[in-house]
Amino acid sequence: MSSDARQKLFFREAIIRALREEMDRNERIIVLGQDVAEFGGSYREFEGLFERFGRARVRNTPVAESAMIGLGVGAAAAGLRALVTITYMDFLMLGLDPLVNYAAKARYKTGGQIEVPLVVKTTAGAKGQGVAHSQCIEAWLMAVPGLKVVAPATPADAYGLLKSALRERGPVVYVDHKRLFPTAGEVPNEETLIPLGEAAIRRCGSDVTIATFSFMTRIAERSAERLAAEGISCEIVDLRSLAPLDMATVCGSAGRTGALLTLEEGQLSCGVGAEVIFRARESLANLRTARIGALPAPVSSNPILEAACIPDVERVTDAVRGLLASR
Amino acid sequence: MIYKLVVPGPIEDVEEVRVLEWHGASGRAFEAGDLIVELETYKAIVEVRAAQHGILRALLCAAGEWQKVGLPLAVMSDDGAEALPDSLAAVAELPVEFEVS
Amino acid sequence: MDRIELLRAMLLIRAFEAALMRRSDHGFQLLSEGQEAVAVGLCSVLGERDQLLTSGRSIAPALARGLEPGAVMAELLGKTAGPCRGKGGRGHLAQRSAGFFGAHAVVAGNLSIAAGVALAAQLQEPGTIVACLFGDGACGAGALHETLNIAALWKLPLLLVCDNNGYSVSTPRSEALAPKSLSDLAGPFGIPARTVDGMDVAAVRDAARELAERSRTGAGPVFLECLSERFASHSTAVRETRSAAEMQAIRKRCPISRLADNLEAEGGLSASARKQLEEEVRRAIAAAVRFAEAAPYPDPSEAVSDVV
Numbered sequence: 001m002s003s004d005a006r007q008k009l010f011f012r013e014a015i016i017r018a019l020r021e022e023m024d025r026n027e028r029i030i031v032l033g034q035d036v037a038e039f040g041g042s043y044r045e046f047e048g049l050f051e052r053f054g055r056a057r058v059r060n061t062p063v064a065e066s067a068m069i070g071l072g073v074g075a076a077a078a079g080l081r082a083l084v085t086i087t088y089m090d091f092l093m094l095g096l097d098p099l100v101n102y103a104a105k106a107r108y109k110t111g112g113q114i115e116v117p118l119v120v121k122t123t124a125g126a127k128g129q130g131v132a133h134s135q136c137i138e139a140w141l142m143a144v145p146g147l148k149v150v151a152p153a154t155p156a157d158a159y160g161l162l163k164s165a166l167r168e169r170g171p172v173v174y175v176d177h178k179r180l181f182p183t184a185g186e187v188p189n190e191e192t193l194i195p196l197g198e199a200a201i202r203r204c205g206s207d208v209t210i211a212t213f214s215f216m217t218r219i220a221e222r223s224a225e226r227l228a229a230e231g232i233s234c235e236i237v238d239l240r241s242l243a244p245l246d247m248a249t250v251c252g253s254a255g256r257t258g259a260l261l262t263l264e265e266g267q268l269s270c271g272v273g274a275e276v277i278f279r280a281r282e283s284l285a286n287l288r289t290a291r292i293g294a295l296p297a298p299v300s301s302n303p304i305l306e307a308a309c310i311p312d313v314e315r316v317t318d319a320v321r322g323l324l325a326s327r
Numbered sequence: 328m329i330y331k332l333v334v335p336g337p338i339e340d341v342e343e344v345r346v347l348e349w350h351g352a353s354g355r356a357f358e359a360g361d362l363i364v365e366l367e368t369y370k371a372i373v374e375v376r377a378a379q380h381g382i383l384r385a386l387l388c389a390a391g392e393w394q395k396v397g398l399p400l401a402v403m404s405d406d407g408a409e410a411l412p413d414s415l416a417a418v419a420e421l422p423v424e425f426e427v428s
Numbered sequence: 429m430d431r432i433e434l435l436r437a438m439l440l441i442r443a444f445e446a447a448l449m450r451r452s453d454h455g456f457q458l459l460s461e462g463q464e465a466v467a468v469g470l471c472s473v474l475g476e477r478d479q480l481l482t483s484g485r486s487i488a489p490a491l492a493r494g495l496e497p498g499a500v501m502a503e504l505l506g507k508t509a510g511p512c513r514g515k516g517g518r519g520h521l522a523q524r525s526a527g528f529f530g531a532h533a534v535v536a537g538n539l540s541i542a543a544g545v546a547l548a549a550q551l552q553e554p555g556t557i558v559a560c561l562f563g564d565g566a567c568g569a570g571a572l573h574e575t576l577n578i579a580a581l582w583k584l585p586l587l588l589v590c591d592n593n594g595y596s597v598s599t600p601r602s603e604a605l606a607p608k609s610l611s612d613l614a615g616p617f618g619i620p621a622r623t624v625d626g627m628d629v630a631a632v633r634d635a636a637r638e639l640a641e642r643s644r645t646g647a648g649p650v651f652l653e654c655l656s657e658r659f660a661s662h663s664t665a666v667r668e669t670r671s672a673a674e675m676q677a678i679r680k681r682c683p684i685s686r687l688a689d690n691l692e693a694e695g696g697l698s699a700s701a702r703k704q705l706e707e708e709v710r711r712a713i714a715a716a717v718r719f720a721e722a723a724p725y726p727d728p729s730e731a732v733s734d735v736v
Contacts, residue, residue, distance in 0.1 A: 008345075008393055010369045044370055056551065062581070067540040067574035074544020078479070078529070079552055082544075097571075101534050102541055109520040110530060111513030112734045145735050170736055182340040182369045184393065244736075 006186040011176070012045040014155035014187050018162040019046070019083070021191060023053055026081060029166060031058045032072050033085030042087050043123070043181045069095030069120060073103045073171075076118040081166065089124040089175065090135045103171040104146030118171045121162070124151075125215055125265060126294075126310050127178040130301035136214075136266035136294070141173050142243040142275065148196055149242040151175040153217035155185040157240055160194030168196065177215040177265075199246035201253065205235035208320050209253040211276050212263035213239040216311060220263055223316035232320060242272060250276060251283045259288045259323050265310060268293035290323045292316060329412060330381055330403045330421035334366065336396035338427055341368045343395045346388050354407065356382045363423070364400065371427045378422035382407045429472040431691060432705070434629045437471075438464040438684045439709045441488045444497055447713045448487075448504060454664065455504065457518060460488030462627075462659035465683035466591045467492040469632025469654075470559060473640045477553060479529040481542040482561040485591070486521045486531035489561055493528045495521075497712060498719030509723035513730065529558070536562065536569035539588075543575050546584040546649075557643045559587040565596035567605050567613060576649070580617040583648035587640050588614075590653045591626065597662040598669045614651035626654030627683045657681060 009017070023029045031046060037060045040047035050058040061068045065086055072082035086092045092099075103116040126134035141149045150165060150172060152158040158176060165172040202217060203224050210220045217238045224234035235253050239246065254260040260280055262273030273291035281287060295309045334344055344366040357363055357377040366373040381403040388394045388401070402411055403421050412418065429437075441464045448454050460467060467488035474480060474493070482489045490500050495511065503510025504518055511523035522530025529545055532538040542560035549556045566572055567590065579586045590610050594601050607613055611621035620642065624635045632654055639650035657678050661668040668675070691697035697705075 010345075010367075012369065059582075062574075062577060064574040064578065066571060067543070067578055070540020070571070070575075071544040071547060071578060074541035075547045076544070077541070078545040078548035080548045097534060097537055098540060101537060102532060105520075107734045109512060109516040110522045110524070111511065111515050113511065113522055113524045114530070148736065182342065184343060184345075184369070 005189040007189055008184055009155050009187045010184050011155045011158055011181050012043050012047070014159040014185075015045045015162060015176075016047060016049065017187070018159045018166070019049055020052065022163055022166040023049065023057065026166075028079065029057070029081045029083065030075065031083045031085065032061050032068055034061060034063055034087060036060060036085060041085070045181075046085070065091045065094035066097060070098035070102070072118050072120070073098045073116055076116045077106060077114050081117045083119040083121055083166065086120060086122040088133050089122045089137060090132050092120065092122050092137070095120070099171065099173075100144050100147070104144050107170060108146060115169050116171050117169055119162070119165045119174055120171070121174045121176070123178055124175050125177040125179055126299045126306050128301050128303065128306065131298035134299040134306070136264070138175055138242050139266055139271045139275070142245075142272065146170065147243060148172040149175065150196055150240060151214040151242060152240060153180070153214055153238050155183070156187045156192075157194055157200070159187050160192050161196070161240065164193045164196055167193070172196070175214065179215045183218075194240070197241045197244040197246055199240055199249040200238045201249070202236040202238045203234060205233035205257070207233045207257060208259040208261060208324060209235045209237055209250070209257045210261050210263055210316070210320070211237045211239060211250050211273075213242065213272070214265065216263045216265050219311060219313060219316060223313045223320065226313060226317055227320055232324065234320065239272070239276075245276065245279070247276070247279050247283070251280055254280050254287055255284055258286065261289070261316075261319055261323055262291045263311060263316060264293045266293055267296065269296065288323055288326055290319055292319050328405050329409060329418050331399040331415045331418045332363065332375070332401040332403055332421045332423070333399050334394050334396045335373070335375060335423055335425040338368060338373065338396070341396060343393055344368050344373065345393050346390050346400065347372060348390055349386060351383055353383055353385060356380065368427070374426045374428065376424045376426075378424050380405065381421050384411060429633070431630065431687060432697065434468055434472060434633070435684065435687050435691065435697070436705055436709065437468045437492055438629065438687070439706060440497065440712065441467065441491050442684060443709045443713045444491060444501070444716070445487060447717055448501070453505065455517070456663065456665055457487070457504075458485040458663045459658075459660050460485055462678070462682065463591055463593060463656045464488055465629035465632055466589070466626045466654045466656050467561070469629045470561065470589055470636050472633045473637040474527060474559060475556065476527060477556045479527055479545055479549070479556075479558045480561065481529045481538045481545065481558065482531045483535065483538060483563055483566065484519045484531055484533040485563065486518055490521050490523070490528055490531070493526060495523050495526055495528060497716035499523070501716045501720035502723045505720050506725060507720055507723035508726050509720070514726050515730065515734075536566035536571040538562065539566065539571045539575040543579050543584055543586055546579065546586040547582065549585055550582075554646065555644055557585040557587050557640055559589060559640075561589045561591055563596070564590060564592040564594065564601045564605065564610060566590075567610050572613065576614060576617045576619060576651075579649035580619050583646060585643045585646070586649040587636070587643055588649060588651045589636070590651070591656055592653055593656045593658040595658070595662065597666055609653065611651055611653040619649050619651050621651035621653065623653040623655065626656030627681050627686065629683055629687055
């Protein structure tokens with residue numbers, strides 16, 4: 001079998017594969033979450049794991065996000081390795097106390113005695129489900145010392161990043177997106193880990209760098225296709241890792257193009273783009289920059305209003321043209 | 328008459344499917360209501376049933392392969408001896424019924 | 429642990445806190461004066477491989493669990509000789525190798541963590557238990573109810589000990605919590621519970637042992653409410669709300685005097701033996717203070733070490 005051999009998988013299948021491999025390799029890994037056992041997860045992203053690993057390792061929890069995460073934190077601190085799945089990123093807020101006040105600080109506050117190898121997997125993004133089922137709050141988590149945050153945009157990256165996250169010594173929040181589950185993509189047949197802290201160039205270009213992540217990467221790709229027809233060449237940097245951020249790749253690209261547009265589905269205020277652009281400006285002179293994110297409003301389930309809030313190809317292409325026209 | 332069996336739609340959020348299982352090989356005749364093929368979407372199984380008689384002539388996508396909604400999976404015909412065309416561009420779609428489970 | 433040892437343990441805590449509070453650099457402290465019997469009674473039934481988690485009122489439980497007074501004092505004074513290298517302080521005091529998984533300063537913040545540690549114990553070290561000590565102040569928090577629920581469902585080896593000193597800072601327990609007895613909180617989840625006099629170290633020990641042994645068999649979590657009284661204000665950051673007369677009456681119910689007086693009355697402890705015990709403790713604390721004072725502070729670079 002060639003080492004380049006790949007197989008096309010649905011996004012959820014890439015997640016299952018990562019978990020199955022890591023759980024086969026490390027018997028201390030347990031999965032906690034709502035509807036993860038027989039039901040196989042809300043997105044069928046845990047399907048088969050219960051049958052393979054049993055109830056001791058794949059456990060249904062009640063609806064209690066604070067206790068779910070606290071349980072995962074304590075179990076991980078005490079020698080297991082926990083993956084806690086929070087179906088909607090909006091509900092992660094209920095578990096911020098054990099995640100931020102304990103997990104992110106455990107190694108520090110105990111002088112290195114206690115480590116918390118915990119992965120909190122959660123699904124972000126707007127898809128017609130309303131103001132409390134649509135949020136993207138990665139930017140809040142990026143700012144917590146002690147926490148790592150990753151966000152795959154493809155099945156291959158979901159697979160590789162989740163595997164790596166399950167080998168980290170400290171807490172990692174792995175964020176996927178509702179709109180990524182209908183997608184499919186090639187995943188290497190051979191076991192592959194993607195290191196945390198490494199961005200990926202999705203598309204090479206020379207006129208503008210679009211730094212983005214998660215589902216917005218797909219919006220960036222479609223925007224780049226449309227702009228290519230107008231003679232504008234876009235380079236797309238898929239950040240993949242929000243903490244730590246791979247500014248070397250972003251700056252390498254923006255240094256060549258001279259123009260940096262950040263694209264996120266979350267809020268602009270104190271957002272991912274704000275951080276990326278500020279850090280890029282610390283290294284690069286003469287950089288034209290712009291940010292695109294959600295409108296400053298809650299995201300309604302109303303299709304007209306949701307579409308108005310969330311960045312789309314029109315807004316991105318308008319922003320690129322505007323950025324390149326500016327001096 | 329020659330038909331193309333295409334991936335049915337629209338199915339919410341589905342752009343492409345993976346062929347799960349063919350329920351017959353080349354040469355098999357399907358009548359209205361017969362299950363021709365099962366397709367996998369990202370979250371469900373789609374059962375594609377014939378809405379009229381048709382003979383399976385050529386599989387374009389084997390089990391495990393992928394195809395986009397609206398694009399062809401197989402070639403079928405009313406009569407087993409009909410010559411198959413070089414291009415499917417002008418070929419009609421076989422009427423089917425599909426159920427998402 | 430016999431009753432002399434229980435007495436010594438309580439005397440050690442009392443003397444430690446007194447020595448701490450004589451210092452101008454004592455820092456932000458939650459003291460256990462008056463509540464020593466709860467910590468000592470509980471720790472006396474924990475084995476070497478059990479783990480204890482606490483709230484921010486951690487000094488008494490840490491000492492009762494067997495942490496060296498010098499190391500604890502070093503931690504409180506911010507020295508690297510503390511088990512957390514001075515980075516946790518009292519609010520996050522921990523020495524995992526000694527069975528003291530640690531304190532956590534968020535009220536009710538350690539409860540679900542303790543349940544997680546108990547889950548690991550259930551899978552990795554059956555027969556051991558995890559004890560979590562918290563105050564009445566934590567009983568209104570959702571965290572307690574979520575923890576009771578999941579611990580009961582999964583039969584976690586978890587000993588929940590509520591040190592009910594009757595106040596959440598200034599708020600009397602009757603204004604904060606609806607149940608008649610805090611041990612009533614466990615009943616709806618099918619968790620065995622008891623309420624005992626937290627000023628009687630032998631009563632705490634006996635009840636804790638009975639419940640702990642039950643939990644060790646795999647029967648599930650257990651809940652112990654200890655009715656105690658604190659002799660100082662909630663913390664060094666807030667003033668005392670009770671009157672001088674009330675405090676005078678409260679101090680008469682000292683758990684240390686109670687045990688020592690009982691032992692003397694029974695002939696189990698002579699007056700001279702009692703004095704000797706107090707002198708031993710005084711010397712141990714003096715040594716602890718010297719040790720902590722001599723220990724170095726961390727280099728400022730440790731502000732960013734062990735982060736991620």
